[in-house]
Amino acid sequence: MEIKMNLNQTFNGFKLDATAIKLQSMDSSNIRLPYTGNLPVDADSAYIAFKMMPTQAVAVLVCKCAGKEKRFPLEYTATEIKQVLDAFFFTHDGGTRFDNGLDQFWLGLWTAHYIDWKRTEAA
DSSP states (O other): OEEOOOTTOSOTTOBOOGGGBOSSOSSSSSEEEEBOSOOSSOOSEEEEEEEEETTEEEEEEEEEETTEEEEEEEEOOHHHHHHHHHHHHBOTTSOBOSOSSOOHHHHHHHHHHHHHHHHHHHO
16 A cells, blocks of 8 residues: 555655554544554554445545644555455454454444445456
8 A cells, every 4th residue: 555646745655564554443433443654744643544335445544743634545456455454354264353443333334345345346
C-alpha cells in the first residue's frame, strides 16, 4: 500500500509497512486499524480506515497531528487488502474472529461487504 498521487501533497509513493498494521479496530463500528510504522508526516498516532462496499474497497491513512487529522488516500492491490482484512476478519482455520474490536452487528455487516467485494474481485 502506498499514498495515492495528489497534486496538493508530495507524499505520493510513500509505502506503508503491512506488518505495522494492528488487527484490533480502534472503533467498534468502523474498521480503523492502528498503524505503527513510518509516517509521511510528524504525527502523534495513525490508523488506516477501511470502508468496504460490495464492489469497492477504500483505504485511507489517517494521521493525528497536534489534535487534527490529516488524511492520505491509499493506493493498493486487491492482494494487499486481502492480506490485511483476511487476517482481521478470519482465524487461520477460516472461522470468524470475534475479538477484532468490532461490535457483533458491525462485524457481520463489514464481513458481508468484504466477502461480496472478494467475490466481485474474483469475477
